[in-house]
Every structure is written in structure tokens, then in C-alpha cells.
Amino acid sequence: MKTSHIVLVALVFAAAGSAIPTQGEEARRPNIIYIMTDQQSASMMSCTGNPWLKTPAVDYLADNGTRFERAYTTNPVCVPARVGMMTGHFPDTFGVRANRSGHKFNDANGRTRYAQTNIGAQLKRAGYDIAYGGKVHLPSALEPKTLGFEVISTERTTELAEDCAKYIKRSHDKPYYLVASFINPHDICYYHRTDLKPKELNTELLKAVGNDPVSFVNENCPPLPPNFEPQKDEPEAYDTLMKKSKGKVREIFTEKEWRIGRWLYCRLTESVDAEIQIVLDAIRQSGQEANTVVIFSSDHGENDATYRFHGKQTFNEESIRIPFIVMDKGGSQGGRVDKTHLISNGLDLLPTVLDYAGVPDAKGDPRGRSVRPLVEGRDVPWREHLGVESWIGRMVIGDRYKYIRYDAAGYEERLRDMQEDPHE
DSSP, rough: OOOHHHHHHHHHHSSSSOOOOOOOOOOOOOEEEEEEESOOOOOOSSSGTTTTTOOOHHHHHHHTTTEESSSSSSSHHHHHHHHHHHHOOOOOGGGGGGGTHHHHHTTTTTHHHHHSHHHHHHHTTTTTTTEEOOOOOGGGGGGHHHHHHHEEEOOOSSHHHHHHHHHHHSSSSEEEEEEEEETTTTTGGGHHHHSSSSSSHHHHHHHTTTTTHHHHHHHHOOOOOTTTTOOOOHHHHHHHHHHHHSOOHHHHHOOOHHHHHHHHHHHHHHHHHHHHHHHHHHHTTOOOOEEEEEEEEESOOTTTTGOOOOSSOSSHHHHHBOOOEEOTTTTSSSOOOOOOOEHHHHHHHHHHHHHTTTTTTOOOOOOOOOOOHHHTTTOOOOOOOOEEETTEEEEEESSEEEEEEOBBTTTEEEEETTOOOOTT
């Protein structure tokens, strides 16, 4: 790789965001609820035009809020992505590039260095109550209890939704920030885990869909994606990824089994949407909907049969692009779809939440931006490029091009034209 290329990449990553905008003059201090799913790709909502599932709860958020189409995770795997959302920094700031490296946050004295600047600490200083329910999957120094969150639930599905509803309906003396961290549609992983579930069990699943699985697949299952077949010039980093992944789905799954997996992914997404509906109903029943900002996102996406991959960890759009919706019925017009601005839920969640909470000097990565001005329809300067990390490399995306530099098996470069070849 030429030195000039390396310098260019460094400069683009440094420019992949801008300083946090100054705080507005509004004194309103709404309740803030962050609803997070696990492994939900940006296209897995019926409000995006996906005909293979129905998601009325998140569609309601989109109809009454702003949906950002160009939203990305900081890292397409659980622990790093969640480190980003708790700290407002790229996870590799702490050496966290994979689930297995989460301990590096603690090794880097993260508990001490970010004790006062994590999202919970800053909200508490601003006079907010903070509560957390559901999946955690964070380094010990960033676990909600450690940060002073009231842990209202350790459940991850319907019980979590009901516990959140109880919290919302409480009498509150102060505004609150509530995180509802749901597990699904993450459990699609267990369909693909051939190390845990041999191919015979997949065959049993085929039987479960009816006496004529071929008809079931043809009539009910989403078609294979247009980028289903592996690329001819795959990076060697993919071989490294496959060696560390669980099972050998790429080699043994038939097209029929891939399609059933896509159908199951839709059903798991619908199941978590029904749980989100319980939370939204509680907000309305509390009489506080106009005084509650709801932010919806996911930690990362799911490859969902692209290049015959499952899971995450790649730089495919299905893996890195995630939902990001902000509904503020008391402060902005709903029904907007933002197709232009590049959003990072890891960098931008913290400044967005703190902006709504009235914190004028939010501490986080200076490349993080509050999306509140965009939700309110204001024209503000915005980033032109955005970075994403993974343990197999790094990526920068702009208005048209996506540049990837893999480093899992030596340095390899790819430049993709997302306008000419959106399916990569």
C-alpha cells in the first residue's frame, strides 16, 4: 500500500465527523428512552418497504419521527458496538475490536479514564435518573450497575418489555433515561450455528414448516439476495473470518436452507417488534408521550445470506448499516426520512441524548454529533465521511465510495462504488 494512501486514510478517519454543535436555548428536559435491538439490519423494518415482515411498532416511530437511512454501527459485533454507545468513542480507542477483546477496555484503565464521561455519569450530573434493562454484553467497567444505572430487568424479551412498562408508568420526580436492550433478532445465530446444531436439526426444521417444504419456501420465504454468491476476488481476510466463525454454514447450507433462515430472521424481528409495542403503549398510557424522546437502533446488522455469510463482522451493508429513528412528538415534526446524513450510533448516541437532556458540554469523541438539529429540520454542517471498524479491518464511507482496508491476513484494499454497485 502506498504511503500516500495510508496518509489519506488517516486523514479521512480523522475527518469522519465534526465537533458537537452548541446547545440550543430550549430548557425542556424530556424523558429519554433508548430502545436497542440486537443484530437488526437497517432494511428489517416494513417502513423501509421490506414486504417480507411487518413491524408496526418501529413503523410508528418512523411515522412520528425521523428515520435515518444512512446510519452505521461503529463495529459490527456486540461488545465493541456497545462500548461505543456507552462512551461515545470508537471502540478501538480502547483496543476493543472484537467480543473477545472487551477486557482491553478495563486493561486500558477505562473505568478510571471514563468514569465521569460515560453516558450514565454525564446524565446523572445533569439531574437525570438512569435505568437499564435487558442484554448487557459489556466490559465489567461499563456494566450498567457499575455505572450507577438502576437495573430494572435482566430479562431480554417480553418480560423486559413489561418491566420497562412498569418503570415508565411509575411516578417520577426527575426526568429519566431508560435503556431497553432487547435480544432479538439475534437468535437467528442459533439457526446458523452448525457446531451446536448439526445439519440433521436443520432438516428437522424443514420438516416443521410442513409436509411440502419446497412449496413453503417458494410461497413464504424471501428470495436469495442479489449478492448471494461469493465474490470472485474475495479478500483473504474472509478466510480468516470463516476459520474463526462457528460452523461451516457457507459450505453445507442449501439455497432452500438459506431462504428458510431469511424467513426465520423476519419472524424474530417481528417478535421483538411486538415487545417494543408494549413499551410504546406504556409511554402513551403514562400520558408522557409528548414529553418523551424515543430513540431506536440496533447494535449491528446481520449478513443474512449475502456472499453466503451469516452473522456479522463484515463490512457488507447488511452487517454494518442499522436502524436509527428518533421520535420527539413534543418537539419536532414526524414522518421524515433522512437519506443524506451519515449517522454513527456509537459516536452520535451520547451527544444526541445529552443534547436533549440539556447538557451543553457533552464529553465524547469530538467527531460525534447530536442528531437533534436534523430531527428538528435545521440545516447544520455535517460530516462527509464516516468510519467503521472490525477485527478484520477498517472502512470509510462517503457520499458515493466505500473504502475498505483489511488487516486480518495482511493489508488488502477494496474501493466500492455504492452508486453504481449498491449490492457490492
